[in-house]
Amino acid sequence: MKKDMAAQEQEPTKSNQVDNASIFDSNHTTVQTDMLADIGLQKGFEVEEMRDYGAGPIDVVWNIDIHPALPKVKCGFVSLDATEGGGSQDTEDNQISLRKIEEAAVRGIRSGLDKVFLVAENEEMAKSVSGKIEWLASHGSLLRLDSVSLGLSLDQNDPSIIASSQTRVPQGSKIRKRAMRERESKFDKYNRPKGKRRTAEPKKRRQEREEKLQRFSRPRNQKLK
Amino acid sequence: MQICSMSLYQAPEEKAQLIDMLKAPIIQMGKDQGYEVVENYDLGAGPVHVAWIFKPGSESLPDMRLGFICLTEFSNRSVNEAIARAMLNLMDKIVFVVPTEEMTRSIKNAIESMPDRSILQLRKYVTVLTPSTLVSKSEILRSAERRSAQTGEAV
Numbered sequence: 001m002k003k004d005m006a007a008q009e010q011e012p013t014k015s016n017q018v019d020n021a022s023i024f025d026s027n028h029t030t031v032q033t034d035m036l037a038d039i040g041l042q043k044g045f046e047v048e049e050m051r052d053y054g055a056g057p058i059d060v061v062w063n064i065d066i067h068p069a070l071p072k073v074k075c076g077f078v079s080l081d082a083t084e085g086g087g088s089q090d091t092e093d094n095q096i097s098l099r100k101i102e103e104a105a106v107r108g109i110r111s112g113l114d115k116v117f118l119v120a121e122n123e124e125m126a127k128s129v130s131g132k133i134e135w136l137a138s139h140g141s142l143l144r145l146d147s148v149s150l151g152l153s154l155d156q157n158d159p160s161i162i163a164s165s166q167t168r169v170p171q172g173s174k175i176r177k178r179a180m181r182e183r184e185s186k187f188d189k190y191n192r193p194k195g196k197r198r199t200a201e202p203k204k205r206r207q208e209r210e211e212k213l214q215r216f217s218r219p220r221n222q223k224l225k
Numbered sequence: 226m227q228i229c230s231m232s233l234y235q236a237p238e239e240k241a242q243l244i245d246m247l248k249a250p251i252i253q254m255g256k257d258q259g260y261e262v263v264e265n266y267d268l269g270a271g272p273v274h275v276a277w278i279f280k281p282g283s284e285s286l287p288d289m290r291l292g293f294i295c296l297t298e299f300s301n302r303s304v305n306e307a308i309a310r311a312m313l314n315l316m317d318k319i320v321f322v323v324p325t326e327e328m329t330r331s332i333k334n335a336i337e338s339m340p341d342r343s344i345l346q347l348r349k350y351v352t353v354l355t356p357s358t359l360v361s362k363s364e365i366l367r368s369a370e371r372r373s374a375q376t377g378e379a380v
Contacts, residue, residue: 054338056301102309112343136313139268143312
């Protein structure tokens with residue numbers, strides 16, 4: 001996304017005409033909308049701005065023509081900010097409430113969009129949004145929210161798709177867990193058994209263990225009586 | 226079961242009161258039918274005001290969950306939120322309970338005016354009604370019969 005914006009800076013576009021100071025004022029959403037519209041136009045997509053299909057306003061819609069024989073793919077962008085219904089406490093904490101996320105996603109779906117991107121103010125917020133979408137989808141609803149919707153921010157460098165921990169953590173990094181398991185199995189081996197294992201334990205082994213525990217569980221300088 | 230019509234902008238207390246009023250007959254009706262009734266059913270996506278959970282005939286069939294969400298005002302935002310809450314809380318069907326007939330019409334229109342290309346077609350998923358519509362017709366007929374027996378009129 002940032003790459004696109006860098007290219008955008010080189011070319012004289014609509015958003016360049018916007019004064020830089022206005023990016024940080026209350027028209028942040030409008031600037032975001034303009035940027036998204038410009039990126040869409042640069043990529044050759046048909047762009048619609050501030051459209052309402054009957055379920056609420058969608059900031060930007062990219063109509064992507066992939067093949068003449070196929071229908072256009074509609075990607076919608078909905079800005080999530082403090083004014084998005086309810087209070088602004090959540091955005092101050094870099095967290096957007098589940099209610100706002102759900103509402104924006106369903107707004108896009110009801111508007112007939114194929115993909116709904118929820119545009120957050122910064123990368124941290126965007127990751128939080130994506131995480132919440134994943135969590136909402138994890139309940140197993142008929143609506144796979146995570147396949148339709150995604151959180152992103154315009155200043156993002158890396159892909160906003162969340163990788164599962166199985167793919168994110170390489171096999172080698174599980175060594176620490178293995179060491180922990182080995183240590184726990186040692187505890188099981190040398191500590192006093194509990195439950196059924198306690199009654200099933202042979203007398204001789206119990207004596208040996210108790211002796212070892214006596215010997216090794218006291219400070220080094222302390223002599224045996 | 227008379228619900229007074231409220232102004233569009235309500236104080237939170239008024240809103241909560243109205244929701245309680247809308248909820249009460251649904252909870253009672255669910256219990257009378259022998260369903261498991263859960264108030265404020267929430268798996269994490271926000272509360273569904275009342276949920277009726279029942280087995281559809283056979284033990285081997287999965288539980289059916291019928292959700293009721295009370296809407297005190299009409300806006301696209303509230304409708305979107307309610308749909309999201311119902312779907313993400315695994316409701317099989319949802320009923321929007323609204324205080325007035327006008328609101329029923331506006332919500333129905335909003336749901337039916339969805340673009341045809343949308344992946345969600347909510348016509349079969351959402352029902353909109355007022356608490357007075359929930360009273361079974363047999364009860365209305367029975368009361369009418371009783372009245373006619375008293376007055377001697379034909380029903």
